[in-house]
Structure formats: C-alpha cells, structure tokens
Amino acid sequence: MKPTRRQFNRALALGAGAQFIPNLYAQTEPRKTGYCIVGLGRISMQHFMPAIKTSPKAQVTALVSGHRDKAERMAAEYGVPASSIYSYDDYDAIAGNPNIDAVYIALPNSMHAEYSIRAAKAGKHVLCEKPMSTTVAEAREMIAACQRAKKKLMIGYRCHLEPVNQRAVQLIREGRLGKIQAIESAFGFNIKPNEWRTQRKMAGGGPLMDVGIYSLNACRYLTGEEPVEIDAHSSVIDHDGRFTDIEENISWTMTFPSGVLASCNSTYGASMPGFYRVHGSQGMLHLENAFNYEGLLLRADINGAEPFMMPSPSPDPAHFAAEAGHFAECIQQDKQNKAPGEEGLRDIELMMRIYDSCKRNAG
C-alpha cells in the first residue's frame, strides 16, 4: 500500500521517514507489469501507450512493428531499449525477454488469434483488442493456448472497467429501474476509404465486428443475460468501393431469456454516436457517448426520484490505463480479469449468428 501524504508526514514527524524513502518503498511494491506492444497503429500510439504512462502498475517494455523507424521513435519516447524492439519475423523471440510480462495485441482483427497464440507459447500473458478474432474456432484456440501455457487472456473491453457504464449496470442490478423490458443501442461512423477495416480478410466483417460489438456487448452486460433469438438485416447504400466486401449498415434485434428485447444499429456509412437507452418498469436510463474514450453522460430517470446524472469523471481517467492497470493487477495477484477470453468468444459466436441471420434474411 502506498502511504498517503498524511501518513508520510506523520511518519516523518515521528522520525520514521526512512521507511518511506523511495528506494526502500519501491522494493515492497510489485514490479510494474511490462507490456510488449504488438502493432504500432492509432490505438497503440494515440491511446494505449500514452495512457499506460499514467498507470502505477504497468509500463511499456517492448515493441513489435514492421516499421523499424517508427518503432525506434516510440522506443525513445517510452524508454524501451533497442534490444526490445521486435519485427514480426522475430516476434517469437519475446519469449527470451524477462521484461515482457504481457503482450498488447493491437493488430488488424485477422491477426489477433495468431499473435495471441504465439505470445502464450512464448510464455506471455495476452491483452488482445476486440474483436477477439474473426472466427469462433480462432477464439477457442486462443483460450486453449493461454490455458495450456497457464497465461492469462483478457479482451480489450474498456467499458467493463469504465465507471459510467459500470454505474449504469449497478443501477440495473440494484433494481432501481425495476424489471428491464427493452434496450436501444447503436454505434457507428462514416469510414474513410482504403482502411483495413473495410477488407473482410483483415477485419472479419464490417461495422458489426468493429463498433457494433460495443452495442452487442453492452446489451449483455446491461441485462446480465445471453440472447436466445437474434434477427438481423444488413445493407449497402454507397457503392463507392468501401463496401464491396462488408456490410455498410446492420440492424439486429435480440430477445433475452427474461423477454427483454434489444434493438441495435451499426454503420460505416454515417455518423452514429454510441448510445444506449434501457427501459425498466420503474424508470429508464440513457447513456450518451456510451462507448467513447471520454465525454460519457449517464442520465437515469427513476420513478419518484430526481433525475440522476453522471458524466465521465473529470479529469477523465484514461480508459486504457484502467484496462492496462487492471490486467497488470490480475497478473501480479493471480486474479481472474473482468473481460476474459470466454467473454470475447461469446461476442464472436453472437456476431457469427448475426451475420448468419443477415444471410438468411437476404436469401
């Protein structure tokens, strides 16, 4: 436990300050978990790595990139030695690097499984971005590989650690909304041409796999149930080369065992800020910017109570720091993490069912 300023001052006053001097103190804290960043794209460089700087539990200790120049620039910024920069060719050599405890897989979706499995084989824990994989079989292999290697596997579901989403879940679990009846959720954006996300081979699908997954996952954590029926439709409106391979728009309805109905939308063809509304017999809640990195705003209107409002904490905590820190803590304390591989697998299974339903409904 880190001493508070008051404890520290009191200790100094008692002449016992020596026990708190940084060096001695550092010896009693577990070593920061060292992450090897696999893939230097936007999410790594603009989000995960800057955030991890603020984490007391984690640090960047190695990099994997196909671009040595870029990797060296980032290495300089994060104090990573040249010997801890890897290419995809010598990726398996991470096995021999004791400063790497875990990998953070931020590659195109189709590469998640391979690089996660190789990391587990190299004796490293795996934090893999969502979607976990592009097929159910791959997701199962990832789980099995981590189990065989006795390494932990977590999927990058930020919202499982994000306080506003978690407050929404808590209000529901406490019964504040009464019996939940229905949910609306959506998330999408207008994608630029030539992104790897528009190629099925790399992305495994369209907006559903990338951003629709947030709504899907939210409906599951909000209800605490798994959908029994799924009905889905997709469409392409813009024949401009972006959607030769994937859906542009997708809508799906899920029926949960309790009878809760959820309506979801996703798109790569329009502005569609993430949101959900949850409707219960005693009230409703609405989360704006539900899946953003910041600027979330929860409003709950509960019968007979003043509206409950909760914005993202200010200053906004870095969601990625929470994620990296949580997984580090789970590694350090040998605990189960809040978004294990099985959680990711369920979404992959459900997304495959959503795509199957689209095909049936189009056929």
Next chain:
Amino acid sequence: MKPTRRQFNRALALGAGAQFIPNLYAQTEPRKTGYCIVGLGRISMQHFMPAIKTSPKAQVTALVSGHRDKAERMAAEYGVPASSIYSYDDYDAIAGNPNIDAVYIALPNSMHAEYSIRAAKAGKHVLCEKPMSTTVAEAREMIAACQRAKKKLMIGYRCHLEPVNQRAVQLIREGRLGKIQAIESAFGFNIKPNEWRTQRKMAGGGPLMDVGIYSLNACRYLTGEEPVEIDAHSSVIDHDGRFTDIEENISWTMTFPSGVLASCNSTYGASMPGFYRVHGSQGMLHLENAFNYEGLLLRADINGAEPFMMPSPSPDPAHFAAEAGHFAECIQQDKQNKAPGEEGLRDIELMMRIYDSCKRNAG
C-alpha cells in the same frame, strides 16, 4: 386573407380603415368548421377540445357521448346547445345538424371504422384518431365510405403538422444529412391496468397500435419510402394481468428500398420517451420527445456546421389546434389534407405485417 398589421396600418393611414373593422372583416372569412366530438375521453377533453378553442378556423358544435352528464358539462363549457348532444344510439341523427361539418373520432380503436363510416354516410367529413382501424379491411371500408359520400378523411397524425418534426423532414429532403443510412426510434410507456388499450378486442393490438405507430410512421415520413422487409419480435415479461391479450414489448427492423435500416422499439411495460435518430453520410439528427404534445428538441449535427438546434416553438402551439385547423382549411378550400386515409391504411397494413412477423418468429 387576414390583413397583416402593416396592411392594416397603411389602410388606416389612407383613411380606408373601415374595410378592416372586425364585423365587416368577419363576413368575408369563411364560417368556422364545426366539429362534432365523438367520444369524451382524455384526448378529447384534455387535448383536442381545449386546443380547438384557440383555432381561428374550427369550433366545437356538437358532442357524442354515452354519459349525458359529462356531455352537458362539456356542452356548457363549449357553448354547444343541448340539441347538439348525441348518444351513441342517436348518432346517425348528426346527419340533420347543419352546424356539424366534420366529426372527430376519439373512440377506442375498434370503434373507429364504424363511427367514421356512419359519419360519412351522414354527410360529414371525418377526422379520425390513429390508429385508423384495427384491420386492413376496415381501413379500406373507411376510405371507400368517405369517397362514396364525397367527404374528406384525415387521420390524427399530429406530427405531419408539427413544426419540429417537419423541420427534421426538411433537413433530410434538402440533403443536409447526405444519404440516409439508418434510423433508431422508440416510443412507449408503462400502462395502468384495466385500460381498454390492454384489450385486443378494443385496441386491435398492444403498444405497437397505440404508440409504436409513431415510430413506424416517422420512419416513413423521414425516409419518404415504404419498407420492403419487416422483421419483428414481441415479448411479455410482466404476468400481472395487463398482457394476457396483447404484447408488452415489441421490436422491429425495417429495410427500405434505398437500403436504409430502421430499428424500432415500443412497450407498455416501461418508461420509453419517444425519440428518433437519423444517420446520414453527411451528418445526423436526433429528436427528443419526438412524439410528445410539447417539449420537442431537435438537434442536427451536420458535417462542418455548427450544431443546429430547434426546440418546440415557445409558447408551444397546440398540435391539436393545428390538426383541427388544417382539416378545417382543407374542407373550406376543398384541398387534400396532409394525413389522408391512405396514409393511415399504410400503417395498418405494416402493423399487421409486424404482428405476422412476430408470430412467425415466435413459432
């Protein structure tokens, strides 16, 4: 044409004010359209009748009710002579009352068709509340009866005359949002027990027929298209006697010819304020309280522009006054109204398809 203040002042300045003095002016205006209110429930007494007081084009001239006491109280308030109060038994006698130009049908849904058709046969124009009827056959008979009688038929779709909804439509038609891709909409509420709305025989269905119809109709006026595919699911969660006959929750997805996907929810088991979000390639719009009598708030976020905000005009115009006035004007000027029987019929047809899909998906 009513003179503007400027015309009036100019006329006075020219010494020609006499032509505008109220009495003379009144003679040149068409007589106010006289409405016979059929059914003295909440919507008549709390909304339509108070609103019509503010309309320069319409007035209440007769009442039909099964409760003579209540009818006499309302007659006194609205200056309706005792001779213009009817019971359901002598309803057809409205034919002989020259002060009745039109009826306003505000009965349980299952009675809409019969009382509309009898009004047409009595030589009266018909303004009928939504949903127009409980079956497609009835809706067609209503249209045919009004055509045979050469009387006008309008369905009480307030939103077709409501300025904030119409501004949303205009933004879309002007192409400000680019190509529309997807819509979310919902509307519902937690119904009290023992309302006629919970009995299929009187209501024709559940929340879909009553409030879901707003979302359905909105998706049609927002896109200007008719859905080609419909997929729907319904559920009952509360086995408390309210839903022995009707659905509690319903979700449906519509695919429009252009590829637009719309996700809609409705419920009688939870608070579910009416809203829609329309997502286009150049921006989106969000209408809060979309189907309420007041307090609507439109926000459009269009690429490269400041957010466009439009609340309900203040003071809020009475939607029912606009409706009663518009239909009166159509009668006076022999014009087609903005929500004719054919518009109502389309929603009835689509709602029957939604229910059919629910059955197929449950079966």
